[in-house]
Amino acid sequence: xxxxxxxxxxxxxxxxxxxxxxxxxxxxxxxxxxxxxxxxxxxxxxxxxxxxxxxxxxxxxxxxxxxxxxxxxxxxxxxxxxxxxxxxxxxxxxxxxxxxxxxxxxxxxxxxxxxxxxxxxxxxxxxxxxxxxxxxxxxxxxxxxxxxxxxxxxxxxxxxxxxxxxxxxxxxxxxxxxxxxxxxxxxxxxxxxxxxxxxxxxxxxxxxxxxx
Numbered sequence: 632x633x634x635x636x637x638x639x640x641x642x643x644x645x646x647x648x649x650x651x652x653x654x655x656x657x658x659x660x661x662x663x664x665x666x667x668x669x670x671x672x673x674x675x676x677x678x679x680x681x682x683x684x685x686x687x688x689x690x691x692x693x694x695x696x697x698x699x700x701x702x703x704x705x706x707x708x709x710x711x712x713x714x715x716x717x718x719x720x721x722x723x724x725x726x727x728x729x730x731x732x733x734x735x736x737x738x739x740x741x742x743x744x745x746x747x748x749x750x751x752x753x754x755x756x757x758x759x760x761x762x763x764x765x766x767x768x769x770x771x772x773x774x775x776x777x778x779x780x781x782x783x784x785x786x787x788x789x790x791x792x793x794x795x796x797x798x799x800x801x802x803x804x805x806x807x808x809x810x811x812x813x814x815x816x817x818x819x820x821x822x823x824x825x826x827x828x829x830x831x832x833x834x835x836x837x838x839x840x841x842x843x
Contacts, residue, residue, distance in 0.1 A: 641755075643757070648759035656822055667716070719756060727739045758797050806838075
């Protein structure tokens with residue numbers, strides 16, 4: 632499959648949408664470098680899931696600087712091979728909007744503006760969507776102890792933030808994918824369908840929806 636024009640593909644969507652599974656299989660198919668979020672490296676994350684208001688800011692700031700480091704590594708990878716990541720750097724602001732208090736959010740924005748991270752724009756963003764109840768079911772099924780406390784209300788707020796963000800996003804072409812009836816972790820046919828749809832993209836914003 633010929634997707635050479637895409638040197639950097641970012642996959643986005645709320646927790647449970649299937650980002651990491653798709654990123655792994657897409658990087659393997661394209662024989663490219665894989666750059667994944669590393670939530671397990673965040674020492675504040677377990678406390679955050681237990682008490683979000685108390686530990687949101689420390690969790691958020693750790694992710695901000697972690698992602699900045701990953702951006703640097705990504706630039707080096709892109710010089711020699713395609714790169715597929717399971718996050719878009721701008722997502723940091725979405726989680727800050729959902730989890731931080733008003734005062735903390737203001738502090739976060741000031742700090743982010745001060746460090747002035749410069750992220751390369753992807754050649755393509757794949758935005759995965761799914762209803763909150765689907766996200767909850769997938770999170771329960773994959774059995775991550777830390778994620779079991781996530782509520783449907785939290786995922787609904789997060790999904791709404793993603794929708795607002797991508798409604799205005801124009802920094803790269805976007806393929807919006809309803810992932811509710813797709814299984815990128817175990818179905819090569821589903822991946823083939825998506826790649827074929829990407830190959831046929833002719834506009835900056837297109838949709839891929841497979842009914843149940």
